[in-house]
Amino acid sequence: xxxxxxxxxxxxxxxxxxxxxxxxxxxxxxxxxxxxxxxxxxxxxxxxxxxxxxxxxxxxxxxxxxxxxxxxxxxxxxxxxxxxxxxxxxxxxxxxxxxxxxxxxxxxxxxxxxxxxxxxxxxxxxxxxxxxxxxxxxxxxxxxxxxxxxxxxxxxxxxxxxxxxxxxxxxxxxxxxxxxxxxxxxxxxxxxxxxxxxxxxxxxxxxxxxxxxxxxxxxxxxxxxxxxxxxxxxxxxxxxxxxxxxxxxxxxxxxxxxxxxxxxxxxxxxxxxxxxxxxxxxxxxxxxxxxxxxxxxxxxxxxxxxxxxxxxxxxxxxxxxxxxxxxxxxxxxxxxxxxxxxxxxxxxxxxxxxxxxxxxxxxxxxxxxxxxxxxxxxxxxxxxxxxxxxxxxxxxxxxxxxxxxxxxxxxxxxxxxxxxxxxxxxxxxxxxxxxxxxxxxxxxxxxxxxxxxxxxxxxxxxxxxxxxxxxxxxxxxxxxx
Amino acid sequence: xxxxxxxxxxxxxxxxxxxxxxxxxxxxxxxxxxxxxxxxxxxxxxxxxxxxxxxxxxxxxxxxxxxxxxxxxxxxxxxxxxxxxxxxxxxxxxxxxxxxxxxxxxxxxxxxxxxxxxxxxxxxxxxxxxxxxxxxxxxxxxxxxxxxxxxxxxxxxxxxxxxxxxxxxxxxxxxxxxxxxxxxxxxxxxxxxxxxxxxxxxxxxxxxxxxxxxxxxxxxxxxxxxxxxxxxxxxxxxxxxxxxxxxxxxxxxxxxxxxxxxxxxxxxxxxxxxxxxxxxxxxxxxxxxxxxxxxxxxxxxxxxxxxxxxxxxxxxxxxxxxxxxxxxxxxxxxxxxxxxxxxxxxxxxxxxxxxxxxxxxxxxxxxxxxxxxxxxxxxxxxxxxxxxxxxxxxxxxxxxxxxxxxxxxxxxxxxxxxxxxxxxxxxxxxxxxxxxxxxxxxxxxxxxxxxxxxxxxxxxxxxxxxxxxxxxxxxxxxxxxxxxxxx
Ligand SMILES: [Zn+2]
Numbered sequence: 001x002x003x004x005x006x007x008x009x010x011x012x013x014x015x016x017x018x019x020x021x022x023x024x025x026x027x028x029x030x031x032x033x034x035x036x037x038x039x040x041x042x043x044x045x046x047x048x049x050x051x052x053x054x055x056x057x058x059x060x061x062x063x064x065x066x067x068x069x070x071x072x073x074x075x076x077x078x079x080x081x082x083x084x085x086x087x088x089x090x091x092x093x094x095x096x097x098x099x100x101x102x103x104x105x106x107x108x109x110x111x112x113x114x115x116x117x118x119x120x121x122x123x124x125x126x127x128x129x130x131x132x133x134x135x136x137x138x139x140x141x142x143x144x145x146x147x148x149x150x151x152x153x154x155x156x157x158x159x160x161x162x163x164x165x166x167x168x169x170x171x172x173x174x175x176x177x178x179x180x181x182x183x184x185x186x187x188x189x190x191x192x193x194x195x196x197x198x199x200x201x202x203x204x205x206x207x208x209x210x211x212x213x214x215x216x217x218x219x220x221x222x223x224x225x226x227x228x229x230x231x232x233x234x235x236x237x238x239x240x241x242x243x244x245x246x247x248x249x250x251x252x253x254x255x256x257x258x259x260x261x262x263x264x265x266x267x268x269x270x271x272x273x274x275x276x277x278x279x280x281x282x283x284x285x286x287x288x289x290x291x292x293x294x295x296x297x298x299x300x301x302x303x304x305x306x307x308x309x310x311x312x313x314x315x316x317x318x319x320x321x322x323x324x325x326x327x328x329x330x331x332x333x334x335x336x337x338x339x340x341x342x343x344x345x346x347x348x349x350x351x352x353x354x355x356x357x358x359x360x361x362x363x364x365x366x367x368x369x370x371x372x373x374x375x376x377x378x379x380x381x382x383x384x385x386x387x388x389x390x391x392x393x394x395x396x397x398x399x400x401x402x403x404x405x406x407x408x409x410x411x412x413x414x415x416x417x418x419x420x421x422x423x424x425x426x427x428x429x430x431x432x433x434x435x436x437x438x439x440x441x442x443x444x445x446x447x448x449x450x451x452x453x454x455x456x457x458x459x460x461x462x463x464x465x466x467x468x469x470x471x472x473x474x475x476x477x478x479x480x481x
Numbered sequence: 482x483x484x485x486x487x488x489x490x491x492x493x494x495x496x497x498x499x500x501x502x503x504x505x506x507x508x509x510x511x512x513x514x515x516x517x518x519x520x521x522x523x524x525x526x527x528x529x530x531x532x533x534x535x536x537x538x539x540x541x542x543x544x545x546x547x548x549x550x551x552x553x554x555x556x557x558x559x560x561x562x563x564x565x566x567x568x569x570x571x572x573x574x575x576x577x578x579x580x581x582x583x584x585x586x587x588x589x590x591x592x593x594x595x596x597x598x599x600x601x602x603x604x605x606x607x608x609x610x611x612x613x614x615x616x617x618x619x620x621x622x623x624x625x626x627x628x629x630x631x632x633x634x635x636x637x638x639x640x641x642x643x644x645x646x647x648x649x650x651x652x653x654x655x656x657x658x659x660x661x662x663x664x665x666x667x668x669x670x671x672x673x674x675x676x677x678x679x680x681x682x683x684x685x686x687x688x689x690x691x692x693x694x695x696x697x698x699x700x701x702x703x704x705x706x707x708x709x710x711x712x713x714x715x716x717x718x719x720x721x722x723x724x725x726x727x728x729x730x731x732x733x734x735x736x737x738x739x740x741x742x743x744x745x746x747x748x749x750x751x752x753x754x755x756x757x758x759x760x761x762x763x764x765x766x767x768x769x770x771x772x773x774x775x776x777x778x779x780x781x782x783x784x785x786x787x788x789x790x791x792x793x794x795x796x797x798x799x800x801x802x803x804x805x806x807x808x809x810x811x812x813x814x815x816x817x818x819x820x821x822x823x824x825x826x827x828x829x830x831x832x833x834x835x836x837x838x839x840x841x842x843x844x845x846x847x848x849x850x851x852x853x854x855x856x857x858x859x860x861x862x863x864x865x866x867x868x869x870x871x872x873x874x875x876x877x878x879x880x881x882x883x884x885x886x887x888x889x890x891x892x893x894x895x896x897x898x899x900x901x902x903x904x905x906x907x908x909x910x911x912x913x914x915x916x917x918x919x920x921x922x923x924x925x926x927x928x929x930x931x932x933x934x935x936x937x938x939x940x941x942x943x944x945x946x947x948x949x950x951x952x953x954x955x956x957x958x959x960x961x962x963x964x965x966x967x968x
Contacts, residue, residue: 044802045583046570046572046577046580046802046803046809047586047680047681050678050686050715053716080798082801082841084818084821086817089802091800091803091804092801146806275844275846276846276849278857280686280795281686281717283716
C-alpha cells in the first residue's frame with residue numbers, strides 16, 4: 001500500500017466592511033429584512049443604471065493585498081463572469097479575472113515550532129451574490145426564495161497556493177488570515193454570518209511525488225472546526241479510493257456538518273464553461289504608487305511582527321505571545337495594561353487565565369470587556385503591594401468584570417483590604433492556637449500538615465483578608481515557644 | 482392657429498404655447514388623433530393612449546408659467562428601450578412585453594422638465610438590434626415615404642411623419658442614424674457619455690448611446706443643450722459642460738476641412754443611386770468652397786464586423802438578467818434550468834437568440850483570443866485611425882447607409898453577417914465619436930443621406946455643418962405617402 005500526501009489550497013471569500021455595496025449606494029448591513037437593501041442596479045433590473053465603483057472597497061482590498069505581501073497591479077480591470085443562477089440578479093458576477101489587484105503574496109504559519117510560508121496566488125475584488133432561502137425540504141418544496149440584500153456586497157477573494165498538506169495547516173492558515181484581516185480592520189470575518197467563507201481544493205499524490213492528483217473542491221464549511229473536519233474527511237475518502245485502485249472524480253463536494261461526511265453536488269459548472277470578458281461599464285483603474293504608499297502606511301503592526309516583539313521585548317514564552325497576539329484587540333489590551341503594570345509575565349498569566357477564562361465562560365469577546373486595561377494593571381499592583389491577597393484579587397476581579405468598577409472602589413466598599421497589621425494578626429493567631437490545642441500538639445509531634453490547617457483557620461476567621469505570608473510567619477514563631 | 486407640426490420648429494411650438502396661440506387641450510387632441518391614424522398606417526408605437534397624453538397635457542399646463550421651458554409643448558417620441566415609470570418599457574421583446582420599470586431614464590426627465598410632451602413609446606427592433614426588421618414582437622414599422630418599405634424604427638417614422646418634433650432612440654451600431662436615413666430625418670449620436678445612459682436598456686454598454694432625431698438642426702441643438710448636462714455621480718459620463726450650441730449655430734464655421742475615406746464605395750450592397758447621390762454631394766460641397774480630401778482608413782471597412790462581434794458578446798451578458806426570476810416573461814419548468822430555457826426560448830425572437838448565441842460562443846475561453854480579443858484590438862486600431870484622421874480634418878464624410886429604406890418584399894440586410902447597413906455607421910460606436918446623419922430629398926425618390934463623424938466632444942461641428950447644408954441645399958420636402966396634416 002502506498003502512502004499519499006495531501007495537497008490543499010484554499011479559496012477564501014471575505015465581505016468587506018464598507019457601509020455601501022460595491023457599485024451602488026445600498027446598505028450592506030447584515031440581518032435586515034430580506035430585499036429591503038436593494039435598488040434597480042443591484043436587482044439587475046433592465047435599465048437599472050451603470051455601476052459606480054466604491055473606492056473604499058478598493059482601498060480595503062488594497063490594504064488586504066499589501067498585508068498579504070502581494071505584488072500590486074499598477075492597473076486593475078473588472079471582468080464579468082457570466083453564468084445563470086437564481087441568486088445572481090444580473091446573470092453575471094463582476095469580478096477580476098484578467099488583471100487582479102494582487103498576486104504572489106504569502107502568509108506564514110507556525111506549526112510544530114517551525115515557521116512555514118504559505119503562498120498567496122492572488123487577491124481580487126468581486127461582488128457577492130444574493131442568498132437562496134429554500135423553504136423546507138429542498139427537493140419537495142414547490143418554490144425557493146431569494147434575498148438580494150447581499151447581492152453586490154463587496155468581497156475580496158484570497159486564493160492560496162496549494163502549499164498546505166494537512167487539515168491542521170489549513171486551519172492555521174485560515175486562522176492567521178482571519179487574524180490578519182481583523183488586524184487591518186477590513187472585515188469582521190464572522191464565519192457564522194458568512195462574512196468569511198472558505199472553500200478548499202484537495203488532491204492526493206504519492207508521497208515524494210511532485211505532480212498533482214485529481215482535485216475535488218470542498219464547500220459549505222462554516223467554522224474552523226468544519227474546515228478541519230471537512231478536509232480531514234475528504235483526505236480519508238480520497239485515500240480510500242486510491243488505495244482500492246480507484247480514481248478520484250473531479251467534482252464539487254459539500255461538507256455536511258451533521259453527518260460528518262462530504263457529498264457530491266450535482267450540476268457542477270466546470271471552470272471552462274464560464275465566460276469571462278472585460279466589463280464594458282467599468283473602466284480600468286490605476287493603482288498609483290502614492291495610493292499604495294498611503295495605504296501601506298495605514299497598516300498597523302501585523303500579528304507576526306507583534307508576536308516576535310512580545311517575545312523579544314517582554315520576554316514572554318512563545319505560547320503567551322501567540323495567545324496575546326491572536327487578536328488585535330487582545331494585544332492592544334495587553335499593552336495598555338502593561339503601561340500601568342510593568343510585569344509582563346505576571347500580566348500575561350492574569351490575562352490568559354482569569355480574563356480569558358471569564359470571557360470564555362460568558363461567551364464574550366475582549367471588545368465587550370468592561371474591565372479597563374488600566375484598572376487591571378492597578379489590581380495587579382495592589383496584589384504586589386500587599387494591599388490584597390491573590391485570592392481576594394480574584395473575587396475583586398470578578399466584580400470588576402461584572403460591573404466595570406475600579407478595583408480600589410470595590411476593595412474599599414467591601415472592606416477587602418488585606419490585614420497586614422502585626423498586632424491585629426497576632427491577636428487572631430493567639431485565639432486560633434488557644435482554640436485548637438490538638439493541632440498545636442500535632443505540629444509539635446512533627447505533623448507539618450497541622451500548620452496548614454492553622455493558617456486556614458486564621459484565613460477563615462479574617463474572611464481571607466489576612467496577609468497569608470505574615471500569618472505563616474507569626475504561627476511558626478508562636479509555635480516555637 | 483395651424484397645428485402643422487411637420488413644418489414648425491421646436492422653438493416656434495414653445496413660443497406658440499407660451500403666447501397661448503395653441504391651447505394645451507387642442508394640442509393634446511390633435512396629437513392623439515394623429516397618433517391613432519399614424520399607428521394604424523405605420524405601426525410606429527408600442528404604447529400610446531389618450532390617458533397618458535391627457536396626463537402630459539395637464540403637466541404642461543403646470544409648466545406654462547415657467548418661461549424657461551425651451552421645449553414647452555414640443556411633441557416627443559421615445560424609443561421603447563428607454564425607461565419610463567408611467568408607461569411599460571418593452572424593448573419590443575415578448576420577454577419584456579409587460580415590464581413596467583420603477584424609474585424613468587434621466588434623458589426623459591430632462592426633456593420633460595423643459596416642457597416636452599411625451600406622445601408615446603415607439604416600436605423598434607427587439608432590444609434595438611439593428612433596424613433591418615423581423616425581430617420586433619410588435620411587428621415592423623412602415624415608412625411614411627413608402628408604406629411598402631421599412632422605416633427602421635418607430636422613432637424615426639414619428640419624426641418623419643411630422644407627428645413628433647423630436648425623438649430619442651439608441652444607437653448601438655448605427656440604428657438611430659440608419660433609421661433616420663431611411664426616413665429622411667436628422668439624427669445626432671453624441672459622443673459616448675455626452676448625454677446620460679441612465680435608464681437605457683442597452684444590449685451593448687460600450688457601444689450604445691442615446692441620440693436625437695429631429696427635422697432641423699436648431700431642434701437638435703436645443704435638445705442637445707437640455708440633455709448634455711454632466712452627471713457628477715456617474716463617472717462613465719463626460720464631466721465637462723457643453724458649449725452653447727444655439728449661439729454657435731448663429732455664426733457657423735464655414736471653412737470645414739472634410740475627409741472622405743477611400744473605401745466609401747466598397748460597401749456591399751451599395752446602391753448605384755446612393756453612389757451617384759454621394760458623388761454629386763461631393764461636387765456640391767466643393768462648390769460651397771469646402772475642402773474635401775480623400776483619406777485611407779485601412780480598418781474602417783472592418784468596423785461593422787468588429788462592432789457586431791463586440792455587440793454580441795456584450796448582449797449575451799447584458800441580457801443575462803432576463804431569466805424570468807425577478808421580472809418579465811416566465812415559463813414554468815421542472816427545475817431552474819428548465820425554467821430558464823423555456824423562458825428565454827419563448828421570450829426572445831429567433832433572430833435575437835442567434836445573435837446572443839454567437840456572443841456566447843465568441844466569449845468562450847476556446848474562441849476568446851481568436852475572436853473577441855482580436856476584435857478588441859481592431860476596435861482600438863479603428864478608433865486610432867479615426868482619431869488621427871480627425872486631428873487633421875474637421876469631419877469625416879460618408880453616406881449613412883449603402884442603400885435606401887429597404888422594401889419589405891426584398892429586404893437587403895438582416896440575413897447577412899454582419900448587417901451591411903452598418904458599414905458606415907459602426908466606426909462611430911466603436912470609437913465613441915459623435916456622428917450625424919443628414920437627409921437629402923429628391924422628388925419621386927426615397928430620401929438619401931450623408932453621415933458626418935466629428936472628433937470626440939465636437940458635436941458643435943456636426944450641428945454647424947448640418948446648419949450650413951440646410952441653408953445651402955434647402956431642398957424642398959416632397960410629399961409623404963402618408964399625410965397627417967388633414968387628420
Ligand atoms: Zn443597490
